[in-house]
Amino acid sequence: MFALLALARKHGDAVDKRNGEPCPETCVFVPVDFGRPWSEVFYGPRLGKTMRFIHTSDWQLGKPFGNAPPDARAALQEARLDAIGSIALAARRDGATIVLVAGDVFDSVEPGDRVFRQALLRMRDASDLSWFLLPGNHDPARADGLWTRLVRDAPTNVIACLEPRPIAIGEQAWLLPAPLQFKRALEDPTEWFTTAATPPGALRLGLAHGSIQDFGSRDAQSNFIPPDRAGRSGLDYLALGDWHGRLRVDAWTYYSGTPEPDDFGNGNRGLVLSVDVHGSTVPQVSDVAVGRHVWLAADWQTFPEFDIAAKLDGLTAGLERSSVVARIKLRGLVSLAGRVQLRDHLEAEFAHEVRWLQLDLKDLHGRPTDEDLSGIHAEGFLSEVAHRLSRMAAGPDAEGRRAAAALERLYVEHLRTQRLGSS
């Protein structure tokens, strides 16, 4: 412990030197108590200190959704901005006045004035809350960029954490932010937490953005944060961002996930975490749903009795379909009539019910049955056309697939004409 103390002093000097400010009284020696987190030994006991705040991250305001249809794009973009209001509501409901945003507030280093102004406006409107914003890998704190303007234009209840320097939150807590200066940094941005001096007994809250493991990103080694950072640096809570789904790393370390989902596969719902930090016990973390859209992905194998309507009902059970973004992939071998029926159902009905449907029928193969062709048979030479295409469709190559598609098209046109004729 003495060695640790000496180390702390040394690093305290370093902090002093680095920040150019006098270091607060850094450490108080407390008799060793191995039953408590050693941080209390080092940074003082937090007995009686409590705090409630909202932990959120990865707003990615201004995400363009360029590949979505225009109306869906507009709705998805607007929903991200609306998330600010939802978070404010959630905070008030929970009686929290602090919102910690753990990075990627904006989707890019420069999302443009509209998004920028809208974001500030909405946070200003929630003037009863303090918003602590951290630059992430999507919106690193580049000099003279977005954050410089934000610092200049932000209302007083919006605090941009642009430097690795402890920030006092009220009288009981100090926030240790780990802002990213670059998209990718090889050093651990939270390294300084360990040596960050806070008044003895004050709550130490870490705020960082990065990965504690390979989340499948292309560059897992950058912005790397040790999973035991909270323990190492005596944090009472470490609010992390980057991972878009909620994730508990340990009792003191959480990823909140994004409040408004923007992709498939990170859990269904957009959440924020309502965190209660109670002195020396583990923090109480509860999920608060705030997201509007639900991103659902399904990959279904068809079978003879496959009921698409039932499947879709199951998929969207309890959800408003207008808030659903769905990606549906169907596989299998069906009759032409079956394929057309499935596609009709999905494209002509479901696609219009949901916000945005991404449909993949590449692997749903339509094999014409005699029944399929019987209708076309009545059309004289078209029957011959159907037979020829059917023969060609047997090939496994691109030509075969094209012939299958042509056959389906013929079938569809046949059905359509039939419908027109009968109507």
Added chain:
Amino acid sequence: MHIRRLTIENFRKFRERIDLAGFSDGLNLICEGNEFGKSTLLEAMRAVLFERHSSRNDRIRSFRPYGEEVAPSVAIDFTLNGESWHLEKRFLQAPTAVLVGPGYRATNEEAEDKLQTLLGFGRAGNRGADDDSRGTFGLLWVEQGQSFVMGTPGPIARRTLEGVLAAEIGAVTEGRQSEAIVRAIQASFAELMTPTGRPTRRLAEAQANLERAEAVANQALRDLAEYESCLGQLETARNAYRQIVAALSNAAEASQLAVLNADIERARAAANSLRTAQLLCQQATQLRERLSGDLKRRRDLRDAVQSAEARVANATAEHGGHQALSETARSTERETAEALEQNRRLATEAEANLTLCRALLAQQRHARALAAAFRRLDQVDSISGEIEAVRRGVDGRTVSEEQLLRLQHLEQEAHDARTAAAAGAALLAIELETEPGDVTVNGELAPRSSFHEVVETKVVNVAGIGTITVSPAQGVAAAHSRVVATQQIVDAMLRQLGFASTDEARSVTSAQREAAKDLQLLRSRLDAASPPDPVLGIAEGPDALRTFLSTADRHAIEELAREPDAAIGAAEQVWRDARQALAEAEDRHRHSMAARQQSELSDVRLAAAVEGARSELNRLAATLTSEADAPSDDELIASLAEAETAEARAIVDRNEVQRSAQGLDETALVSRRDELVSQRERLKTEQFDRATEIAKLEERAQTRGAEGPASRAVEADEQLQAARVACEQLRGEAEVLRLLTSTIADVQQDTARRYVGPITKRLEKYLERILPAARVGFSDDYRPHLIARNGQEEFTEDLSKGTQEQIAVLTRLALAEILAERGQPVSIVLDDALVFADDHRFETMLDILEEAATRVQIIVLSCRTSAYGTFNAQRIQISTGSGATAAGEGRALVSQ
């Protein structure tokens, strides 16, 4: 279908009601003259069946007789599958349609629809019915002037036809919706791509979108890069600015400046001290150098005097030694000079002798030439003598060649006259026996016995006796007088020429010619003997020779010429030897003279050396003497020692000062200070520039940032991907539709090929009779487009109009037969057809029509009464007015 009766009223030119009745099941002929309105009849039939009664389009209006506001009305009776139908239509005013059949009556739209179903045609369009909407009737009812055109069956006719053909060949017929399906597919394909694969509307638009998206994405990337670069520049500028501020506020630099200024002052003082010490040092050195120089000079002078004395002695000795050598050289030179003189004399003599010899030789040669000339002169003289002799021997008289010929001619003439006189002359023979005296004949004394030709009167006088005169005959006398006259001319000529006779003249002339030849020869010889003599300078010719030699003394010359040649060879040898000896003597003399001159020069040089050494010695001795007043050597040495000590002190002092001034280089210090000052100035300027730059960049960063370049770049990229996917999807769809349309086209083609079989079979049955052994080929749209005869194929449009028309009519017959056999309502109307047929074909076509009419009702409209005279057809009479119908029925048209 069989038309039974047609009634028309207020229809174009038929204002009055007309009625056509009595149509048979087979062949019907309506034969009327031009302008009657046959084509209007066909139009009326089409109107009642296919035009909608309620239409008011231009065509319907055209049914009205010109300038009348009446209601065109048409009624038609027909049977179909054994059932009788009556149809009436009234157009424009209170338009109505009534269809009455077995147990059926319908009006207006219902009637129209029923009619369509009954006859299988389509609803007329807004602009009226056309061949397409008329179905098979459009194909089989041929209007005037169109009989040679075999049109493409419209969709309705085609469907009917294909249905029938499919039944015929046992195929499945095309469904009712096929056409709509194909149309829809083709329309969809046309929305995406042309048959050649060129993108159209939707696909083209998607491609354009893709290109736009690419452009936008590129622009967004550029914008972002520019924004990033702007931020980078800003960062760089800020760093630079911070550095400048730090540098300007650096306290160390100010104190460095003060130190530098103090150092500069110190350096200046040290430099002054150094200059003084260096001056003193220089003075001491100069004194020391002067004194040591004096001492050295004095010692050198003494050495010089000694060495000058030695040089004088040496030079004197050398000069003395050289006298003997000079003497030898001089005597040698004298000797060689004498020898040279001797040789020169000898050479002169030899040369004189040689010249003499040469002159003598020249004289001798001249004399010999002269002697030869004299010999040639002798020859010339001799030849001249001969010439003179010849000249002298030649008669001086001259006769020319013409004169000689004239003489000869005259003589000949005289001779001829004489001969003629002698031939006729009497011969007077005188023979005297006695000696009577002298006998004279014509006064001339004649011998006693003589003969005389009497060519002239001869008077013989015998002395004494008397005279006898004999006169010649007349002719003889004349001849004789000619003789005499001629002889006189001859004589006169001879006298003139100086000859006695012609012979003389002849001989003289001959002699003269000989002499001339001789003279010629002699003159040649004379020329040869007196050639030009270049040696002596004598011109050609004997006179020149003679003149040249006239003054010469021949004797002396010949004497001289006879003397032997002078001894020139020996004289030349002597002269050459003398020359050689002279050259050698000259050489020797030159050498000895050079040696003497050399010796004399050396002598002078040695004497001068002696003199020089002596004068140098004198000068040095004088200098040495003049030093008497100067300080003594010892004094000088003492002074030098003192000066050396003073110099050493001065050097030590100077070095001391130099050491203290070291590191105080004023120039360097000043330049460093100036540099420092100007650097601060530069930094201040740069600070200002940087501040301006930062302000500009900040402004730019803010403006650009406000546009959201990063989000825009991401968005543009995502939109580009989406556009790419959309474009690919459409392309895929287009390819699918292309495959579908091409497959449809292939199948349609194949089907059409199968379908034409039955038509071909029927057509060729008829065609055989006008084009034996011809085969017909149908296109996919059921038009006969190819005729094969005798192994050769022709396009039908290349055939004659007549043949085209016949094939078109026969094809209609074939189609009508097929349709009729399958229970389709058909009939054939030919308005003014077969106009291009020749008589034989016309007859054949009529036969075929008669035959076909056993299966299909045919109505022929024609204006050619006589052509159809033998035509076995029902002739339809047209009756006008209410009481003139063929059927005798006069009911009003269209019951109101």
